[in-house]
Amino acid sequence: MTDIWNFEMNQTVQSDIFIDFGSTSRFHFSLLGRAFFALLLYSLPAPATQDTTSFCSDVFGRNYGALIAEKPIDAMGRDFQEIFGGFIRTREATSENLEDLALDLFNARLALSRKYNTAFAQMMEPSGEAGWQKRWKGEGISQAWSFGIHGHLREGSVWRQLMERLPVEESHLEMIDSSIFAVHQSLEPSRTGIARVWHFPYEVGGQDVSFYIYQVNKNTFYIGHAKDKQVPLLRQRLRDLWQRAMFLELAGIERTTALFEFEWVWFWTNPFGRAGASLGDALSLLVQKQMERQGLPIRIRSDFENLDLVALSMHLEDYVQWRQNSGHFH
Structure with missing residues (x-):
């Protein structure tokens, strides 16, 4: 689900289940053990340097790193903001590249975990295998x-x-x-x-x-x-919503409605098993950035927000209405 930033404990773990506890500014996760739950808490961040802010900012002076995560408190958090903020600033959404973007960003998150030897990578790649791919392809149980x-x-x-x-x-x-x-x-x-x-x-x-x-x-x-x-079926739905949000011929209200449904479906699907909140938020910001350039009356938020927590506690129609009325679009 969403996050705050602490740092991921350098701890080897074994798990039979994917569990997501956020992914936007803190990383926490629990493991369902063979006879009990072992809750592990971690986090990321540290204060962003001037270089980080510059790298993550666009021509409007918008620091995407600060939008995707709370203020970092350690080196891993600073790296996270650099990676995610820089990704949003430099990459472009097109009608056909949703999954390429998602895979690139997930692999960047995975590489960050490998760099700091944290449990995220150990959980996603048990015994050196890309276990997350089974879920992505719908082959897991x-x-x-x-x-x-x-x-x-x-x-x-x-x-x-x-x-x-x-x-x-x-x-x-x-x-x-x-x-x-x-x-x-x-x-x-x-x-x-x-x-x-x-x-x-x-x-x-x-x-x-x-x-x-x-x-x-x-x-x-x-x-x-x-x-x-269910993931392959939901991936297709996510692709359809993404394309609709990017379709220039549609009215702005139709495009933003598709984007908000995309957010809701992504957070609930959590297609990699973890990092659902940060990935979904970053992908949505890429579309919002594109809409802004196309002249839609969009107001991209100015600070971090736990969208996934809201989405996971609301029915789809209520969430879409909340997003339309949240002040980000006018």
């Missing part, structure tokens, strides 16, 4: 999860926002087996219980690809992103 956990620095902010934003009247109670949160169910003890469930309906080509949030107790939310097998 997993599902990506994010969490809101009371009492934790990053996950605590997610928990608070979900507590505030999720209407209880839109939920239902459901008997669940907690093994649904594991990849290899046989490794998890069967624990049944009542969970409060929020349903976020979505269809692609007549196929149901709905998303769910589970509150298993008052202190813990599980946010279920797309299953691996």
Whole structure:
């Protein structure tokens, strides 16, 4: 989900599940172990140097590094802002290059983790293999999860926002087996219980690809992103929305509506299993930059914003309306 910046712990990890805890300015992640959860917190950043600011800024003096992440507090965070901010400043969105951009930026994020020997790369490339590619291609048997956990620095902010934003009247109670949160169910003890469930309906080509949030107790939310097998279908939908947002013949309101749906679908899909928030935000900013150049009445934000947290707590129509009314477009 979104972020704040701390630095990723230099720690080797083994995991059977992709879990995303943000990716915009802090990196946190939890691992579902064989019999329990081990929560690991990390972060990035450090104050950006003048060179970093210059490299990330455009002709309007807009520092994209500051838009994509909170103020860095260490060297890795500074590098993150340089990479993401420079990427947004120098790369151009076209109607056909969504996945090239996404793969390039994800690989840059992966290279950053390798440079600092952090768990992100170890998790994405277990045993030296590009495990993330299985999810990207729809060949995995997993599902990506994010969490809101009371009492934790990053996950605590997610928990608070979900507590505030999720209407209880839109939920239902459901008997669940907690093994649904594991990849290899046989490794998890069967624990049944009542969970409060929020349903976020979505269809692609007549196929149901709905998303769910589970509150298993008052202190813990599980946010279920797309299953691996659903990712190729959702990638096609993302490409369609991207092209619509880039289509010059459409009215501005139609293009921005497509862009906001793109954001919502990207955050929920989380196609690589991690880094969904920062990648989705950066890709959206590339389109917004292009719209601005084309003369659309767009106002690109001036500071960092946790778009993914908002998206993951709202139905699609509500999120699109919120974005249209947020003051970024006029």
